[in-house]
Amino acid sequence: MKPKICPKCGKKLKKINVSVEGAKNKVLSYQCGKCSYFDFDQKSAKKVIQELRENPLKLKQKIVKISGNRLGMYFNKHVVRSLNLKKGEEIYVSVPDKKHIVLELE
Numbered sequence: 065m066k067p068k069i070c071p072k073c074g075k076k077l078k079k080i081n082v083s084v085e086g087a088k089n090k091v092l093s094y095q096c097g098k099c100s101y102f103d104f105d106q107k108s109a110k111k112v113i114q115e116l117r118e119n120p121l122k123l124k125q126k127i128v129k130i131s132g133n134r135l136g137m138y139f140n141k142h143v144v145r146s147l148n149l150k151k152g153e154e155i156y157v158s159v160p161d162k163k164h165i166v167l168e169l170e
């Protein structure tokens with residue numbers, strides 16, 4: 065990537081990684097050492113926003129009747145996307161206590 069130039073004074077911008085609370089990804093920012101110009105890298109900013117939106121993923125969902133008396137649950141599209149789930153994939157289900165169901169991907 066070419067070094068970014070300050071649109072105000074033409075100096076080379078310094079790349080600085082900014083950490084965001086609750087996100088593992090950092091936002092890349094461009095700062096000018098001469099004037100006060102400051103900009104965020106759109107791609108990394110989007111990544112952090114998406115990360116914050118997805119983690120921690122806690123969703124309220126309903127248990128639904130699938131067929132007969134069998135019960136099931138649909139996976140929310142955010143879950144599907146963040147885990148890259150596919151039809152036919154096998155997962156392990158365990159019940160560590162009366163308040164949790166743990167699904168583990170192979």
Ligand SMILES: [Zn+2]
Nearest residue numbers: 070073096099
């Ligand atoms: Zn500048």
